[in-house]
Amino acid sequence: MPEAAFTLRRLAWNNLQRRPFRSASLAGMVALFAFTLFAGTILNENLGRGLASLAERLGADLLVVPHGYDKEAQAALLRGEPSTFYMKAELLDKVRRLPGVLQASPQFFLASLDAACCTSKVQIIGYDPASDFLVRPWTRENRGALESGQIVVGSRIITEVGGEVTLFGTAFTIAGKMEATGMGFDTSVFMTLDDVYGLVRKAGLAEGDPDEANRFISSIAIKTGPDHSPKDIGNELMRRHAIDYDLDLVLTKNLVSDIAARLKSVSSLTWTLAAVFWTLALLVMAIVFSSTVNERKRELSIFRILGASRSWLGRMILLEACFIGIGGALIGLLAAALLMFPFSTLIFQAIGLPHLQLSWGMILAYALAVLLLAGAAGPLASIYSALSITRFDIHPTLREGE
Amino acid sequence: MLLEINGLRKEYERGEHRFAAVDDLCLRLERGEFVCLFGRSGSGKTTLLNMIAGLITPDSGEILFDGVGLYSLDDPARTAWRNEKLGYMPQGASLLSNLSVLDNIRLPFHLQPRSGGSLEKARELTRELGISRLEKSYPSALSGGEMRRVALARALMNSPELVIADEPSNDLDAQTAREMASLLSVLNGRGCAFLVATHDQELGRLGRTLEIANGRLLDQDHATEDREVSNVQ
Structure with missing residues (x-):
């Protein structure tokens, strides 16, 4: 029978599975950020392209309509x-x-x-x-x-x-x-x-x-x-x-600038929410990782006793954070894609602004960028904890019964 | 000589005053020897064991393992040495709860770069220590005695030259403690040296005994007498 692989990845994954609620909550925070950023970016880009097309090609300066x-x-x-x-x-x-x-x-x-x-x-x-x-x-x-x-x-x-x-x-x-x-x-x-x-x-x-x-x-x-x-x-x-x-007028310049103003507010909301969620995810994860490392000192000491180097332990913590970051980012991206693509017609109808669909290449590029940014939240949040592991003194945790 | 300790000292601060947890301690341990270290709580046993394991740096003195100064090695080298040459059974529950019994035993093999696999050796150890049926169980399902056997199997995974055991029979009932002592005796008979911190007289009969008080080793003869008097009382 082939020997089951025993890798750092498997250990990190096992550690996350042992605390399913904590892991899911952290991944959920990252997912919220990835969802907001990806859905917001697609929305803004589609609207931006629609507006650019309108401003560029709408030849009329004025529309005369009945009052x-x-x-x-x-x-x-x-x-x-x-x-x-x-x-x-x-x-x-x-x-x-x-x-x-x-x-x-x-x-x-x-x-x-x-x-x-x-x-x-x-x-x-x-x-x-x-x-x-x-x-x-x-x-x-x-x-x-x-x-x-x-x-x-x-x-x-x-x-x-x-x-x-x-x-x-x-x-x-x-x-x-x-x-x-x-x-x-x-x-x-x-x-x-x-x-x-x-x-x-x-x-x-x-x-x-x-x-x-x-x-x-x-x-x-x-x-x-x-x-x-x-x-x-x-x-x-x-x-x-x-x-x-009995007339009314529509100044197309005003029309474009009105749309641009609405687009700017949508865009501002997106970036603000994304920044808030990213910061929040980073802070919560940093706090949770830090307290978890304290709570896991006994376990980490056992690893050290058995011959795990300090950098090995740091890598394990970083890997756990990477799984949370990437997992959360993928969940967020998937949720945004499931909302944005099948229901795009309804969404843009509700917004009521001109829009042009991004190319699939661009969508993929944005998805990758969001994946990187959201995925990085995990490792960034855990850097302090990973570093503190390389410094912590395992002796006190082993002196309990001395 | 497997282990030689000369003039070892480690101080800690408690409140405003410093005290020596281990004070000018000397110890020699031959290959394949079984040494029991007796002493009251707070006498410095665990501090001494942790310094021998390369986990805490002494303030002064030296520890030579196979003639090599342990603290002349940097931390990564000392960690690799511990993984290869030393088996450590810490006090209390020390198994990782998210790993099965078999994976707990295999773990030390995978913490440093090595070729080959760990499964065969781990299975051999579970057979030898009578815990084959528990291979797929998780620590939460084990009794105290079973957990100690798994911890012992894990300490033996990389075929160490010295096993350090901190209170291996603590909290075990008399029968299970006797089984543990018998197991250690068998394993010691195969050439592995043991340094055991304990209160268990049963273990003391397996080899040389030392007593530590206030961070110093007492004279061996006095130590035995003192302990016997204490037991009679």
Whole structure:
């Protein structure tokens, strides 16, 4: 029969098993830190990438929407929440004539019924491919004009380019798929304004006369000239047309800075919690290890008597701490992964901010970094105890009966 | 000569005054000899044994083992020496509670770098000491006598030249104490030297006896007389 291995690792593991509650509690502290750091980092990075994408590619400086619908417009833009709101289309020409307006392009928002492509309602956005600068920056294919009967779908809508989707009984060919935007666009469907008006007419979706649908739009995206501030143009627009058209404005710069501020607070919370948990784990482990070493002096003396060197004992304590650190880190990482990956859609929906998924390579790199940092908590916390073992005097523990 | 001790002294502080736990002590122990060390609690027995085991450094004097000064070695070398040449049965419960009987016995073999395995030797010792059936048991399941046998087997694991036993029959009933004495006698008969600190007269009959009081060894003849008088009283 092969001889069972008798190693330092096995002894250290045995020692931890002998005190299961203490070992599990310490590993739990490390797990809490690893969980917070990993989940928080993934969350922050995803949100950060979403924000960067938004700031980099959102071509519009201003969005004009009907009065009271600025929040809905933001929800549709950021989270893809299906919204339906309208204003008169004739405003578009007036906006284009405003000094400082470089480009203005209209959109028409329509919430779909459950479509074959999707598990829930999607936001249908009619846009004008000729004047568009809102959708095009994220379009991979079909950078030219979108034709009637064609649609472009968001990155998270599960369909293939060239396939067909039926919306309100009308079949559309998928001409292109957008790149991931991290925004509501990812779950939206884009078609020409004429097609969306056609849907409204055919399905009788609008209140009043469906044939009059083309007299309405939901929003106007405005790109301002380099010498004009979006705020000034917005003020001028409101001064001239707010009363006649009952308008509201969304300044995209404010939108980005609002998101950045919220992201900063999420990020601060994450780092603060992680730092608190790390410090706490370190302190508690240091105290527990130190008191345990005192409590184990008799046992450690026996090891010394039998011929264990001081460094061997120190290594055993460090190894116990490593097992706790690495074990706790793995538990924390696993718990964070089990929460973050299957439920990411729900989590980001609840947060309501643009987000872009990190690559698996980056996720792995962060997991390794967290594993190192959390795993190091154990050995760091036990250094003092390990060193004190190399100095402690075993004689008093053996003099009990003298 | 296996062990030679000359002018050994160790002082401790108790409150504000210092006292000598071991004072100018000299001792010689031949190979294969059985020596019993008698003395009252606090007489310096354990301090002496720990200095011989290389666990505490004396203030003065020398301990020569096989002619080599123990305290001329640095700590790692002295630790390796203890592991190889010395078996130590500490006083009281000294088994590691998270290791089985067999692993407790094997442990000393694995504390210093060595080639080969420990299982065969450990099993041989459990057979010899009549504890084969306990190999897989844990210390919490053992009686006092069984624990002492396991501790003895562990002390013999690396085939030491000297076994130091601190009160090996303490707290044992008379029958078990006699069995322990008989076992030590058999093992001593195979050439292993023993230095035993004890109060047990049974063990005293196995070899030379010494008495320690106030850290000094008494004259051997006087010591025997004193002890006999004490026993009569």
